[in-house]
Amino acid sequence: MVAIIKYNAGNVQSVQYALQRIGVDSIVTDDMASIKGADKVIFPGVGHANAAMQYLRDRKLDQLIVSLKQPVLGICLGLQLMCKHSEEGDTNCLGIFDEQVKFFPTSSSADQKIPQIGWNNIYDYHSVLFSGINENEFVYTVHSYYAALGAATIATTDYIIPYSAALEKDNFYAVQFHPEKSGKVGEQILKNFITIS
Amino acid sequence: MSLENFNKSNHPSFINSSNGSGRGLSKRIIPCLDIKDGRTVKGINFESIRDAGDPVELAILYSENGADELVFLDITATIEKRKTLVELVKRIAANINIPFTVGGGISSVEDVALLLQNGADKVSVNTAAFKNPSLLKQLSNEFGSQCVVLAIDSKKEADSEWYVYLNGGRTKTDTKTIEWAKEAVALGAGEILLTSMNNDGTKNGFALDITAELSSSLPVPVIASGGAGSMEHFKDVFDIGKADAALAASIFHYKEIEILALKKYLSVNNIRVRLK
Numbered sequence: 001m002v003a004i005i006k007y008n009a010g011n012v013q014s015v016q017y018a019l020q021r022i023g024v025d026s027i028v029t030d031d032m033a034s035i036k037g038a039d040k041v042i043f044p045g046v047g048h049a050n051a052a053m054q055y056l057r058d059r060k061l062d063q064l065i066v067s068l069k070q071p072v073l074g075i076c077l078g079l080q081l082m083c084k085h086s087e088e089g090d091t092n093c094l095g096i097f098d099e100q101v102k103f104f105p106t107s108s109s110a111d112q113k114i115p116q117i118g119w120n121n122i123y124d125y126h127s128v129l130f131s132g133i134n135e136n137e138f139v140y141t142v143h144s145y146y147a148a149l150g151a152a153t154i155a156t157t158d159y160i161i162p163y164s165a166a167l168e169k170d171n172f173y174a175v176q177f178h179p180e181k182s183g184k185v186g187e188q189i190l191k192n193f194i195t196i197s
Numbered sequence: 198m199s200l201e202n203f204n205k206s207n208h209p210s211f212i213n214s215s216n217g218s219g220r221g222l223s224k225r226i227i228p229c230l231d232i233k234d235g236r237t238v239k240g241i242n243f244e245s246i247r248d249a250g251d252p253v254e255l256a257i258l259y260s261e262n263g264a265d266e267l268v269f270l271d272i273t274a275t276i277e278k279r280k281t282l283v284e285l286v287k288r289i290a291a292n293i294n295i296p297f298t299v300g301g302g303i304s305s306v307e308d309v310a311l312l313l314q315n316g317a318d319k320v321s322v323n324t325a326a327f328k329n330p331s332l333l334k335q336l337s338n339e340f341g342s343q344c345v346v347l348a349i350d351s352k353k354e355a356d357s358e359w360y361v362y363l364n365g366g367r368t369k370t371d372t373k374t375i376e377w378a379k380e381a382v383a384l385g386a387g388e389i390l391l392t393s394m395n396n397d398g399t400k401n402g403f404a405l406d407i408t409a410e411l412s413s414s415l416p417v418p419v420i421a422s423g424g425a426g427s428m429e430h431f432k433d434v435f436d437i438g439k440a441d442a443a444l445a446a447s448i449f450h451y452k453e454i455e456i457l458a459l460k461k462y463l464s465v466n467n468i469r470v471r472l473k
Contacts, residue, residue: 013316017291047341110413111439112222115343117388117418118441119265119471121220136220138471140296142343158220181296181318183260 002026002194003038005065007045007055015044015075018180022191032064040194041068044180045077046142049101050089052081066094071196074174079167080145082174088145097167097174099150107160115144120157122165122177127154129166129173131192137185139165139177147176223469224435225265225442226456227420228449230255232271232301235281253288259449260293263456265471267293268321268390268444271301272365283315290316298346300390306335313340321346321390324363327370327377330384337385346420347386349374351407352394359407366394375410382417389415390444393423400426400448408438420444428454428462435468 002019004012006028019026026042027034035041043065045052056062065072065082074082081093086101093101104114119138122130139157146163149156155166157176166175173193179186231238236250248254256267269289271282286299299312300321309320326332326347336345350362351374359374378389391411393404403424412419418441421434425445434440448454460470 011313011316011318013314014290014318017316018294020291021294046343111441113416113418113441115387115417116222117343118222118225120222123220138223159222178296181294183294187294 001038002040002042003035004028004042004044005035005061006030007052007059007061011046012044014178015042015180018187018190019194022187022194024190024194030059030061032060035061035064036068038070040070040196041065041072042075043072043078043082043174044075045081047077048089049077049080049086049091049093049145052077053091053093056081062094066096069171071193072172073193074167074172075180076143076176076178079147079164079174079176080143082167082172083147086145096172097147097150097152097169099147099152099164099167101145101147103145104160112160115142116159117142119182120159120177122155122157124156125154127166127168127173128196129168129175129189129192130155132188133185133192139175139179139182139185141177143176219469221469223265223471224440224463225420226263226431226459226470227266227268227442227444228259228264228456229268229270229422229444229446230450231446232269232282232285233273235273235285238272252285253292255450256289256293256297259456260295263460263471263473264295266295266442267297269297269299269301270321271299273301283311286312286315286317300346300348304329304332306332306339309336309340313344317344319344319346319388321348323348323350324368326381326386327361327363327372330380333381333384333386337387342385342387342417345386346388346390347378347381348390348392349378349381350392350394351404353404353407359404359410362394374407375414378411378415382415386417388418388420388441390420390422396424397422399424402426402430403434403438403440403443405433405438408434408440412439412441418442425454428459431459432463432466432468435463 080101082096121136152167153164154168157165179189296318298319299317304325361372408421420442421440422444
């Protein structure tokens with residue numbers, strides 16, 4: 001069973017629907033025992049880093065997430081919250097990854113707006129998460145903050161600067177883009193996560 | 198290489214970033230479906246689908262044929278029948294794997310919460326936001342700017358200025374489109390969906406002047422709508438109109454232009470699009 005962590009950020013329903021489409025059962029829950037006992041855990045999210053971290057701390061979900069031993073996948077804000085610190089609301093985050101989360105610098109090109117909304121390429125993979133995925137595939141992404149490149153970077157995207165499209169450390173995985181909204185490519189990435197043993 | 202000293206002009210991935218090759222954010226092609234009582238309104242012309250009126254079947258077909266996003270515009274008249282919209286949103290979210298926006302008659306935080314909870318990625322607001330601009334602030338605070346699309350129906354008058362129209366284009370205002378768009382973005386709109394009433398339905402091309410004006414003066418993406426009749430019109434709205442995305446309805450529904458063929462054309466013409 002896959003547990004999708006329920007919290008006040010974003011549209012967790014979409015992730016559940018995406019898992020359904022690849023034939024995977026999941027529950028949306030904030031129950032500690034259910035999350036701890038799940039085979040896989042997905043930590044999604046769209047919203048504000050500060051409000052989301054506060055919500056997690058109030059429910060002690062912050063301590064739970066860092067203590068998990070099964071494969072965990074953060075999505076979008078989930079990735080950012082798994083980093084050490086976010087410039088969004090000057091927020092101390094979970095610290096699973098050492099990478100810093102920053103606001104995109106101003107672009108010299110007028111067509112590079114913030115937030116980045118739409119389909120961009122991922123490349124330079126270093127993880128089983130991207131098994132069978134061609135270099136430069138397009139994924140759907142919506143964000144104003146990004147995780148810098150670092151030791152845990154397992155895929156890169158270029159927007160104003162190159163940043164971490166995905167991170168991995170031990171049993172923790174995270175993607176900045178939305179695999180649940182990224183067509184067949186996204187579905188393959190979710191399948192890859194589900195089959196990690 | 199130190200990221201602090203990263204010089205993007207020397208990085209190979211940026212040299213091609215503004216044209217059809219290389220890497221970077223792509224321009225979006227967005228089909229729009231008009232919905233009434235849970236069914237698509239305009240006739241459609243696809244042999245491969247069983248039920249031409251079912252928005253979900255059409256949505257799946259578009260998503261499999263290269264659409265980057267979908268917009269569902271609900272034109273259901275009565276509040277009672279609008280409840281069918283929530284059921285429809287649920288079915289769309291369960292069945293398609295690309296982002297979608299829902300618009301039409303949305304006037305409160307509660308309306309939006311219901312649509313987002315049931316799987317919509319974004320909502321578009323129009324008349325209600327103009328009459329009550331604080332709605333934009335409430336929505337962006339509650340759900341984030343990324344899911345708040347402001348739709349503007351705009352018309353160029355005899356004085357050559359573009360004005361905002363309300364109620365599906367039936368009510369003129371004295372507010373200039375550029376002024377309302379700037380205010381809306383300051384309040385929290387994350388994208389602007391601009392429809393030119395002068396161009397809509399003409400198939401003579403998008404309104405390039407107002408699209409370019411909005412796109413170059415706003416920090417958020419602009420979706421151009423109204424007037425698409427040929428592939429060249431899409432090229433122009435990206436090249437000259439500086440649009441971030443282009444929306445069309447009938448030319449896609451009646452298969453006058455197929456999305457994959459359009460994207461191949463744009464790619465050949467050095468516009469970055471997502472090709473499979």
